[in-house]
Amino acid sequence: MNARELEDKIKEEAIKFGLFTSEMKNEGKKGTVNAVSRSNISTKSFSEGGAYFGYVRPEEAPTGPYYDVSFVVFPQEKDGGCIIAIAVGSAGFQRDYDLVSNPWLRRLYTKLSTSDGQSFIKNDFTNVESSISELLETIENREELGLSDLEETIKRYKNCILAACIVDPDRDFTTISAWLAQYAKVRGWGTNTAQRKNQDNTIEYLREKVQRPIDIERDIKELLKLKRFVVLQGAPGTGKTYNALKIAQDYAETYLIQFHAETSYTDFVGGIRPNLSSDQLKYEACDGKLVEAIKAAERVQDSGERVLLIIDEINRANLSNVLGPVFFLFETHADGRETTLQVGSLRLSQLPENLDVIATMNTADRSLAVVDFALRRRFAWYTIRPQAINTGETPGRHFDGILFHKFCDIFERYASDEELNLQPGPSYFLTDLEAHEGIMKTRLIYELMPLIKEYLAEGLLQKAADSFSQLFYTEAKVHLYE
Numbered sequence: 001m002n003a004r005e006l007e008d009k010i011k012e013e014a015i016k017f018g019l020f021t022s023e024m025k026n027e028g029k030k031g032t033v034n035a036v037s038r039s040n041i042s043t044k045s046f047s048e049g050g051a052y053f054g055y056v057r058p059e060e061a062p063t064g065p066y067y068d069v070s071f072v073v074f075p076q077e078k079d080g081g082c083i084i085a086i087a088v089g090s091a092g093f094q095r096d097y098d099l100v101s102n103p104w105l106r107r108l109y110t111k112l113s114t115s116d117g118q119s120f121i122k123n124d125f126t127n128v129e130s131s132i133s134e135l136l137e138t139i140e141n142r143e144e145l146g147l148s149d150l151e152e153t154i155k156r157y158k159n160c161i162l163a164a165c166i167v168d169p170d171r172d173f174t175t176i177s178a179w180l181a182q183y184a185k186v187r188g189w190g191t192n193t194a195q196r197k198n199q200d201n202t203i204e205y206l207r208e209k210v211q212r213p214i215d216i217e218r219d220i221k222e223l224l225k226l227k228r229f230v231v232l233q234g235a236p237g238t239g240k241t242y243n244a245l246k247i248a249q250d251y252a253e254t255y256l257i258q259f260h261a262e263t264s265y266t267d268f269v270g271g272i273r274p275n276l277s278s279d280q281l282k283y284e285a286c287d288g289k290l291v292e293a294i295k296a297a298e299r300v301q302d303s304g305e306r307v308l309l310i311i312d313e314i315n316r317a318n319l320s321n322v323l324g325p326v327f328f329l330f331e332t333h334a335d336g337r338e339t340t341l342q343v344g345s346l347r348l349s350q351l352p353e354n355l356d357v358i359a360t361m362n363t364a365d366r367s368l369a370v371v372d373f374a375l376r377r378r379f380a381w382y383t384i385r386p387q388a389i390n391t392g393e394t395p396g397r398h399f400d401g402i403l404f405h406k407f408c409d410i411f412e413r414y415a416s417d418e419e420l421n422l423q424p425g426p427s428y429f430l431t432d433l434e435a436h437e438g439i440m441k442t443r444l445i446y447e448l449m450p451l452i453k454e455y456l457a458e459g460l461l462q463k464a465a466d467s468f469s470q471l472f473y474t475e476a477k478v479h480l481y482e
Contacts, residue, residue, distance in 0.1 A: 003041045009169075018189030054087075067094035100162070101125075105125055121163045128160060220382060224247075238427075247358065257309075269343060270286060293309040386424065394430065
């Protein structure tokens with residue numbers, strides 16, 4: 001479709017999402033103006049570079065430089081692909097700086113990004129001094145996309161573009177619709193249930209299309225096949241240990257050790273311990289959990305069975321003292337290695353091929369040991385993010401999905417990428433079916449609120465303080481601050 005036809009089709013879609021402009025008001029329609037329609041698709045604009053159309057804030061004029069975040073389409077005059085974008089007006093920021101300074105808007109459009117290399121997102125939405133270089137390079141170098149007519153236009157506005165997607169509207173209008181629906185939702189266009197439902201359904205359709213379904217158990221098993229040594233990291237309550245124990249059911253034998261501040265090399269690998277059951281003080285050699293797991297793996301190696309070692313809370317211990325030189329053995333491919341180590345009662349050059357290791361690590365406790373790079377490269381690192389629980393998997397339990405998603409929304413809106421590691425997991429919101437409301441209120445006051453207050457006291461999640469304060473008062477009638 002040509003530029004004019006595309007503009008008309010997008011306007012029809014925008015009206016479904018709640019668009020109301022001054023032109024519509026002048027036609028006698030009732031509503032509150034929530035956007036200004038911009039259109040610069042004359043023949044001259046295409047020949048000179050700079051053709052676009054889209055929607056800006058209702059406070060802006062219909063022509064000339066404008067401020068703040070807008071939904072923009074850069075079309076070609078006749079037909080072919082176009083570029084849809086979330087862009088800042090050339091006048092910069094006036095009312096939307098708070099919107100872009102939080103990661104929320106970026107995350108919303110990241111979830112709508114396709115995996116075909118035709119979506120482009122700035123890491124910092126406040127940055128209007130530099131461009132997304134990959135966008136211009138793609139237009140210049142990929143002739144098969146047929147976007148050479150847009151090169152001058154993108155060069156003109158390159159610093160203003162925060163997020164962009166190359167789309168063929170004749171083949172994939174759903175992507176255009178979803179990006180527009182997300183802009184409409186952010187701007188609060190929808191004034192009735194039908195409009196808001198249109199927004200949500202359109203956004204969700206594209207998210208399901210572009211995002212790989214999360215299957216934690218499947219992902220971990222694939223990593224174990226590839227790497228054999230995996231660390232599951234995440235905040236408390238995300239199911240790290242639960243998933244490790246669930247996967248353990250597939251193994252012939254499982255060995256579990258939980259690290260803590262007093263865990264020693266003797267506990268993990270082996271050493272000499274006093275025999276307290278004897279009348280006389282005697283010392284005897286003993287195997288740690290690692291050596292026990294190694295011996296078990298050697299016993300079942302010929303049968304093709306596998307053994308799993310689970311190290312719970314790996315970063316609670318002094319890893320240099322606990323592991324000593326044995327971290328040298330944690331190599332996925334150690335074939336041909338001639339160097340051997342004394343590991344407890346064994347001498348080894350590598351760990352048995354049928355021994356897998358899953359370690360868990362709490363990312364919320366910032367006082368714990370930092371894992372050094374030498375050990376880090378020997379493991380695959382899988383982050384478990386909080387996910388809603390399917391109550392069908394937990395008979396007799398109640399999952400407060402509404403409250404869980406309220407916490408998710410606050411973290412998504414305000415938390416930095418590092419602070420996302422602090423989000424309480426779904427187990428905090430799982431209670432007994434009977435009297436679940438009272439239990440959840442108690443948990444809010446005596447578990448979740450102290451946790452959030454501790455984060456805030458450490459200088460974390462500062463932008464979210466007011467939202468958390470409102471949440472605790474609304475849900476439990478308690479104040480976050482005295």
